[in-house]
Amino acid sequence: MAYRIPSTATSAAGRMKAWVIYYYGDNKQFTLSDSVQMPILNSPKDVLIEVSASSVNPIDIRRREGYGAKLIGTYQSAKNVLQMGGNELEKLDFPIILGRDFCGTIIRKGPKVTKFNVGDKVFGALNVTRHGSFAQYCAAGEDEICLKPTNISDGEAAAYPLVSLTSWYAIRKFSGYNEENAFGRRALVLGAGGGVGHVATQLLNNLGMETTALCSERSFDYIRQLGVVDTVDYKQKDWLSELSRKPKYDLIFDTVGPRSYSFELMSPLLNKGGTFVTIVSPIFRNVDQYGLIPGFARTTYTAVKQTYYGLSNGVNYRWAVYRADGHVLNEVKNLIEQNKLKINIDQQKFSFQQIPGAIARVENGSANGKIVIEYLNK
Numbered sequence: 001m002a003y004r005i006p007s008t009a010t011s012a013a014g015r016m017k018a019w020v021i022y023y024y025g026d027n028k029q030f031t032l033s034d035s036v037q038m039p040i041l042n043s044p045k046d047v048l049i050e051v052s053a054s055s056v057n058p059i060d061i062r063r064r065e066g067y068g069a070k071l072i073g074t075y076q077s078a079k080n081v082l083q084m085g086g087n088e089l090e091k092l093d094f095p096i097i098l099g100r101d102f103c104g105t106i107i108r109k110g111p112k113v114t115k116f117n118v119g120d121k122v123f124g125a126l127n128v129t130r131h132g133s134f135a136q137y138c139a140a141g142e143d144e145i146c147l148k149p150t151n152i153s154d155g156e157a158a159a160y161p162l163v164s165l166t167s168w169y170a171i172r173k174f175s176g177y178n179e180e181n182a183f184g185r186r187a188l189v190l191g192a193g194g195g196v197g198h199v200a201t202q203l204l205n206n207l208g209m210e211t212t213a214l215c216s217e218r219s220f221d222y223i224r225q226l227g228v229v230d231t232v233d234y235k236q237k238d239w240l241s242e243l244s245r246k247p248k249y250d251l252i253f254d255t256v257g258p259r260s261y262s263f264e265l266m267s268p269l270l271n272k273g274g275t276f277v278t279i280v281s282p283i284f285r286n287v288d289q290y291g292l293i294p295g296f297a298r299t300t301y302t303a304v305k306q307t308y309y310g311l312s313n314g315v316n317y318r319w320a321v322y323r324a325d326g327h328v329l330n331e332v333k334n335l336i337e338q339n340k341l342k343i344n345i346d347q348q349k350f351s352f353q354q355i356p357g358a359i360a361r362v363e364n365g366s367a368n369g370k371i372v373i374e375y376l377n378k
């Protein structure tokens, strides 16, 4: 059964301001409502957070368009059935609140929360099964969040979580690289100029890996400031032959996807036993397009085909996904506080009222770094 927050934690009549969508579609779907139901704490280990900043990720745009709706809906229904209950908000029915990243202050905690106190400033990325952070308040589990780094603003903190968790999971969990086995190995990051790419590049560098960044020339200076000397411009015709002339790689980290960088195209650049890890998996799109069972079947077929291709060529193929994870965020926090992990933030800042504009800036390709939204006057 859902654990409902005591009424003292809610704003007037348990309502809050949030940017919601009532239908999937373009940016015009966003409506600012001041009467959205406050988040419900589904577990006694959940906390309620007053959001002070968030940031935009491509997943917010995809979700607005309906990406992942079938799979997330099915997962949610199954969870609610198994819990013998659930509630309207938890089913992620419309109106939906988007936004994954957040920084904010805990204003209420469930009775089994032991790691945090009311008043703590925290940051994190919400799992896709939760309502989002483009709202006055959001709810998260105590194991999904972390205290905010002390040396950066709320806005900066909100730019880190999703891209850092994704990078960390892809490198550590899905590819198996860590302090013990990474030093001196070679890594290639496809899309190193993007949100995930430039964070992944730094995490690989921190592990002592020799990293090549494949990105557009406009990102070269920034990437080099992060300590990566080897940059290749993907907009040049001979990018592949340039990469082929370099020593082979132990890890290729793909943030762009198979339309530009298929496993078959890139695997000749890998050393034997090397790994191609991509964060662009077809599962959500297959299930959206073909339905649950055929979508799963297609995805499984692709996974088996790629695994077989990998085995035949002595290399590994992996899909990686992020998870809200407080332990990983704590590592990220330490790196930030030691100045070992930086984030590239776009010059243009947005307020809570301007959230659709912030999303449009990412969508039309004008952003030069992460777009941050500061919730000063909601």
Ligand SMILES: NC(=O)c1ccc[n+]([C@@H]2O[C@H](COP(=O)([O-])OP(=O)(O)OC[C@H]3O[C@@H](n4cnc5c(N)ncnc54)[C@H](OP(=O)(O)O)[C@@H]3O)[C@@H](O)[C@H]2O)c1
Pocket (backbone or CB within 6 Å): 057, 058, 059, 162, 163, 166, 190, 191, 192, 193, 194, 195, 196, 197, 214, 215, 216, 217, 219, 234, 255, 256, 260, 279, 280, 281, 320, 321, 322
């Ligand atoms: N699996 C997961 O859990 C997970 C989590 C987060 C994100 N993602 C997915 O990962 C992808 C990247 O996310 P993001 O936040 O890094 O996006 P982003 O900040 O928008 O970055 C995308 C970058 O890709 C670069 N790019 C585009 N085409 C390229 C090409 N052909 N070669 C090299 N670089 C290219 C662009 O760089 P230039 O400016 O240099 O052209 C752009 O900066 C998205 O599809 C997102 O949905 C998956």
